[in-house]
Structure formats: C-alpha cells, structure tokens
Amino acid sequence: MSLFKNLFSKPLSTQLTVTSNNGFHLRPVAQFSSLAKSFSCQITATFKNRTVDTKSVNTLLSLSLERGDTFTLVAKGKKADEALEKLQLLFETLMTDDQEIKQIEKTAYSYESSVLEGEIICGSIAVASTYTYRTQEVQHKSNTDFKEALYASLNELDVLYSTQKENENATIYLAQKELLASLGEKSQTLPELEQHIEEESKKLLGTKLDSKRSDYQDILQRVKKHLGLEIKATFPDKPFILLCNDLLPSDIDHLLQTKVEGVILKETSVNSHTAILLRAAGICSLIADTQSLVEDETIILDTHAGVVVQHPSSDDMKKARVRLEKDHAQKALSATKRFESATTQKGRHIKVFANVADINSAKTAKEEGAEGIGLLRSEFLFKAVKPSLEKQQQAYQEIFDMFDDVTVRTLDVGGDKALSYVQIPAEENPFLGIRGVRLFDTHPELLEEQLHAIFLAAGNKSVKIMFPMVSSVEEFIQTKAFAQSVAEKYQLDISHLHFGIMIEVPSVLFLLESFNDVVDFYSIGTNDLTQYLFAIERTHPLLKADELSPAVFSAIESILNKATKPVSICGELAANKHAIPKLLDLGMGILSVSPKSIAQIKEEIRHV
Ligand code: PEP
Ligand code: MG
Numbered sequence: 001m002s003l004f005k006n007l008f009s010k011p012l013s014t015q016l017t018v019t020s021n022n023g024f025h026l027r028p029v030a031q032f033s034s035l036a037k038s039f040s041c042q043i044t045a046t047f048k049n050r051t052v053d054t055k056s057v058n059t060l061l062s063l064s065l066e067r068g069d070t071f072t073l074v075a076k077g078k079k080a081d082e083a084l085e086k087l088q089l090l091f092e093t094l095m096t097d098d099q100e101i102k103q104i105e106k107t108a109y110s111y112e113s114s115v116l117e118g119e120i121i122c123g124s125i126a127v128a129s130t131y132t133y134r135t136q137e138v139q140h141k142s143n144t145d146f147k148e149a150l151y152a153s154l155n156e157l158d159v160l161y162s163t164q165k166e167n168e169n170a171t172i173y174l175a176q177k178e179l180l181a182s183l184g185e186k187s188q189t190l191p192e193l194e195q196h197i198e199e200e201s202k203k204l205l206g207t208k209l210d211s212k213r214s215d216y217q218d219i220l221q222r223v224k225k226h227l228g229l230e231i232k233a234t235f236p237d238k239p240f241i242l243l244c245n246d247l248l249p250s251d252i253d254h255l256l257q258t259k260v261e262g263v264i265l266k267e268t269s270v271n272s273h274t275a276i277l278l279r280a281a282g283i284c285s286l287i288a289d290t291q292s293l294v295e296d297e298t299i300i301l302d303t304h305a306g307v308v309v310q311h312p313s314s315d316d317m318k319k320a321r322v323r324l325e326k327d328h329a330q331k332a333l334s335a336t337k338r339f340e341s342a343t344t345q346k347g348r349h350i351k352v353f354a355n356v357a358d359i360n361s362a363k364t365a366k367e368e369g370a371e372g373i374g375l376l377r378s379e380f381l382f383k384a385v386k387p388s389l390e391k392q393q394q395a396y397q398e399i400f401d402m403f404d405d406v407t408v409r410t411l412d413v414g415g416d417k418a419l420s421y422v423q424i425p426a427e428e429n430p431f432l433g434i435r436g437v438r439l440f441d442t443h444p445e446l447l448e449e450q451l452h453a454i455f456l457a458a459g460n461k462s463v464k465i466m467f468p469m470v471s472s473v474e475e476f477i478q479t480k481a482f483a484q485s486v487a488e489k490y491q492l493d494i495s496h497l498h499f500g501i502m503i504e505v506p507s508v509l510f511l512l513e514s515f516n517d518v519v520d521f522y523s524i525g526t527n528d529l530t531q532y533l534f535a536i537e538r539t540h541p542l543l544k545a546d547e548l549s550p551a552v553f554s555a556i557e558s559i560l561n562k563a564t565k566p567v568s569i570c571g572e573l574a575a576n577k578h579a580i581p582k583l584l585d586l587g588m589g590i591l592s593v594s595p596k597s598i599a600q601i602k603e604e605i606r607h608v
Contacts, residue, residue: 034178044074054073056182116288125300127299127321130243150187153222157176236258240258241264353374365598375523396408405464431538467500501515504524584608
C-alpha cells in the first residue's frame with residue numbers, strides 16, 4: 001500500500017544522505033546508475049552546487065560523496081515519480097547493505113628489530129625477499145579498431161561479471177563495465193579515452209575514493225590489450241614479497257600464478273577492489289609506506305600484527321617461523337577435514353557436491369573436497385565463442401575424469417544468461433520466455449552438438465545429463481527422445497547414461513508422479529524455483545524473494561515426499577547455513593554448492 005501511495009505522491013526531487021562509512025563508492029554507484037539508466041526521464045544529482053547526470057557512473061562518482069553528505073536527486077520527464085521512488089529505495093538498500101570493511105584487529109608483536117606499521121588487508125605471515133612491481137609493454141599485431149576493442153572489453157567484463165555472480169566481488173566487474181561504457185560513449189579514439197580517464201582520475205585525487213583510480217587504469221589496460229598493446233607485470237621465479245604503489249585488480253589473477261608470498265601496497269585503502277581481491281585470494285597483504293624498503297632484502301611481513309620487520313634478527317626470524325608453522329598447521333587441518341565426508345550427529349552421511357562452471361572451478365572443487373559435481377553449468381564453459389565439437393568433448397572429458405559422479409546440465413540460455421552466438425529474439429519477459437530447454441525448439445543443432453560431445457566424452461562412464469527449465473512431462477520425453485536420436489545417428493550406446501531434470505518451474509511440483517515414470521533423477525534449482533514461486537525476478541534490483549520462506553521449504557518437502565527417484569539440491573539455498581538443518585530434516589541427502597563453500601558446509605552438517 002505505502003509503495004503505491006508513495007509512487008503517486010512523491011515530489012520530483014528528494015534528498016538522500018550517505019550513511020555508509022565507505023561513502024557512495026564505485027560499486028553502489030554502478031548499481032544506482034544501472035537502475036537510473038532503465039528510465040527515460042532525466043535524473044540528476046546535486047551536491048555543493050554541482051549537478052551531474054546520475055546515468056553516468058563517473059560523473060556521479062565525481063561528486064565524491066562521503067558518509068554524512070546529503071545530495072538532491074531530481075527527476076524530470078516520463079515516469080519521474082517512479083524513477084525517484086525506486087532510486088530512493090535502492091539507495092537506502094545499498095547504504096544499509098554496504099558492508100563496512102572493519103579494521104582487522106592487530107595481534108601483539110615482540111620483534112627486536114625496527115618495524116614499519118601498516119594497515120592490514122589480509123592477516124597472515126610471510127618471510128621472503130622484496131621485489132618492486134614492474135611492467136613491460138608488449139606490442140602484438142592487431143587489426144582491431146578502437147570501437148571493436150571497446151566492445152570486446154565491455155563484453156569481457158560482462159562475461160567476468162555473469163560467470164562470477166555467486167561471488168560477492170563480481171560487482172567490481174559490473175562497476176568497471178559501467179565506467180568504461182560511460183567513458184567509451186564519449187570517446188572515438190584511444191587518446192580521447194585516455195584523456196577522459198585522466199580527467200576523471202584527477203577528480204578523485206585526494207578524495208576518499210582515491211583508491212578507485214586503479215579501476216580506471218585497469219579498464220584502460222583492458223582496452224589497450226584488445227588493441228594489441230599489452231602491459232604485462234613481470235614477476236621473479238622465486239618466492240617474493242611484492243612492493244608497489246597500487247595493483248590493478250586484474251593483476252591479482254596473474255599474481256596468483258607466481259611465487260608471491262606477500263604484498264605491501266602504498267597507495268590503496270582496505271576498501272579498494274584490489275584489497276577485496278587480495279583478501280579473497282588469501283594473500284598476506286598490508287598497506288604501508290614502502291619507501292624505506294630496499295630491493296631484494298629479506299623481510300618479515302607479519303600481517304597478523306600489521307607490521308613489516310625490516311632487518312630481522314635471528315630471534316625475529318625464529319618467531320616468524322614459529323608463527324608460519326602454526327598458520328600452515330591450521331590450514332593443513334582444515335584442508336584434511338575438507339576431504340572427510342560430512343556426517344550428521346546421528347550418523348547420516350550427506351553428500352556435498354559442487355556447482356561448477358568450467359575446468360578451473362572443477363579443479364577448485366576437487367581441491368576443496370567436493371565428492372562430485374552436482375551441477376556443471378555448461379553455458380559458462382564457452383561464453384565468448386561457439387566451441388567446436390572437439391573443444392566441447394575435450395572440456396567435458398577433463399571434468400568427467402576428475403570425478404566419479406558428474407551431472408552436466410545442457411545449455412541453460414535465456415533470462416539473465418546470454419551467449420554471444422545464440423540469438424534469442426527480444427522478449428517482453430525474458431524470464432518467462434525462451435529459456436533453458438525451450439531454446440532447443442529453435443536451436444536443435446546446439447543441443448545435438450552438445451549431446452554428441454557429452455556422449456563421446458562420457459565413454460563408459462555413467463554421467464548424468466540434466467535438462468534445465470523443464471515445465472511439462474512431454475517436454476522431457478521429447479528432449480530425451482531427441483538425445484536418443486542423436487546417439488543413434490552417431491551410433492553411440494547411451495544406455496548407461498542417466499537423464500534427469502532441474503526442478504525450477506512450479507508446474508513440476510504438481511506433475512511429479514508422472515515425472516517419476518520417466519526421469520532418472522531430480523535436482524532442485526531453488527534460485528529459479530523461488531523466483532517463479534514468488535513471481536519476483538531473481539535479478540530485480542529492488543524486490544527480493546525470501547528463499548527461507550516456508551513456501552520454499554513446503555515445495556521442497558512436497559518434492560521429497562513424492563519423488564521416487566534421487567533428489568539433490570543445487571540452488572543457493574543449499575549453501576545457506578540457516579537452511580541446512582531444515583533441509584536435512586526434510587530428508588535431503590545431496591547438497592551441491594559453490595566450491596569455496598564446501599569445507600564450511602561440511603562443518604555445518606557435522607553439527608546437525
Ligand atoms: C537454480 O535455478 O537454482 C540453479 C541452480 O540454476 P541457475 O542458477 O544456473 O539458473
Ligand atoms: Mg536455474
């Protein structure tokens with residue numbers, strides 16, 4: 001009621017106050033701009049006599065709004081009242097949800113030698129020699145023009161964002177994409193883009209958003225790379241502690257493939273994207289003034305205590321090694337526990353499987369102790385280009401070889417998932433349109449090639465093949481018959497393969513008795529099931545369906561009661577610690593979760 005009342009009675013301007021300690025920084029700004037762009041009316045923000053367009057991330061960011069600042073939001077034109085209302089709601093949510101990066105508490109230290117104090121990014125300990133960050137420019141041959149490079153960079157950021165959506169850091173890529181899109185729109189050439197980036201970065205100098213300047217450099221490097229000019233950081237082939245002013249967020253992936261032991265940054269903040277990624281990667285890291293540090297000298301980087309020990313005495317080295325061993329022992333303990341099965345207090349073994357998107361995440365799943373793959377989201381395997389049959393077969397083969405129990409889902413495109421090489425005509429309601437298995441009516445060749453590759457890769461292995469977004473028994477029967485015709489066409493025996501469905505459309509709940517006669521297994525996709533139960537789009541910026549609602553548990557209970565074939569759960573609910581006791585109580589025996597949650601989920605199960 002109040003929503004409707006507000007929609008029609010709100011004035012066309014409103015005052016918004018920044019309440020997050022982090023200020024109105026890049027990621028919330030990107031989400032705010034993204035929503036503003038969905039309205040055709042003009043929407044501006046005014047602060048200290050400066051008025052900027054809210055649809056452009058960098059202009060909005062240039063207001064440098066910090067905690068306590070109040071700005072005026074004005075909307076003019078079509079649906080201005082609705083725009084204002086929704087933006088206000090989103091702003092309030094963003095401010096409330098914006099996680100404050102708490103200062104990590106420093107442990108006491110007792111080093112003999114002089115120490116440099118710093119701010120902790122990620123607590124750990126490292127002993128190695130220092131190495132100063134350096135880059136080298138590599139010019140590759142390229143026929144790409146500026147606009148193509150811009151488009152390719154935007155596409156790449158989009159892929160990074162959509163393939164890592166489950167990861168809370170993925171909004172970094174969304175933010176960078178929005179930044180690049182708004183600066184790219186104004187630029188016809190690389191020098192123009194460089195100029196805009198320089199101007200925008202200058203505006204952030206000395207403000208609380210200073211550390212976000214590395215995002216500008218990062219997007220510039222991405223575009224340059226597509227133009228053939230690659231700026232590569234070079235790292236030594238021995239353990240080292242990296243000294244640098246700031247790192248680009250994209251450097252972290254590269255760094256993870258080196259022998260890095262620690263990182264000391266000079267010009268960043270604990271809130272920067274670089275810091276967030278360093279923490280996520282678990283790299284021992286600190287913010288400190290590195291000026292007095294000399295190249296290639298052995299130091300102790302103790303980020304539990306937040307210090308750098310510059311000329312460690314032998315006693316200091318002893319203390320550091322004891323701490324290092326303690327850290328290693330702790331890691332080893334949790335690592336070995338990850339590989340133990342998860343048994344409840346009453347002795348029931350619950351299988352913990354992984355949801356993976358590609359070979360790398362499958363490898364991580366293995367390292368994290370997954371007992372199988374409960375969901376291979378095959379649409380993310382080949383996001384950018386259409387793969388050949390051989391490429392697909394090779395990728396599936398690699399993943400099938402890693403685990404005994406693998407469920408591969410056929411392409412699930414449509415709704416919020418797009419593939420550049422699959423054209424779906426524009427729809428009013430894509431989440432209710434051509435999605436998942438429905439795509440194969442118009443694109444049977446895609447399914448044929450994918451199934452052919454899966455059959456070849458499976459060989460004699462009893463791989464499970466799962467169809468997404470199935471809503472009727474006939475749909476399953478037809479799709480399975482199609483799979484059989486593909487096997488016959490290529491003279492392949494698939495009698496040992498299992499065929500099942502994702503339960504994510506509510507109609508399936510009422511057809512379960514009939515499905516029991518034809519499917520081999522079920523996997524509950526609570527992300528979509530919740531969306532369709534509540535008729536709330538899962539990507540909606542303002543509305544959020546409650547996945548812990550009794551409606552969702554009733555649906556799961558009803559499935560478990562009626563199903564005569566094995567049931568697992570692969571939606572996000574499976575990794576929600578508040579849901580686990582209830583899911584196990586209802587009889588769920590297989591949870592499929594993201595690789596990095598496996599150890600923690602196993603631990604939760606052990607306490608039920
Ligand atoms: C789901 O819908 O719960 C699910 C696991 O599939 P996806 O998130 O890939 O749509
Ligand atoms: Mg789904």
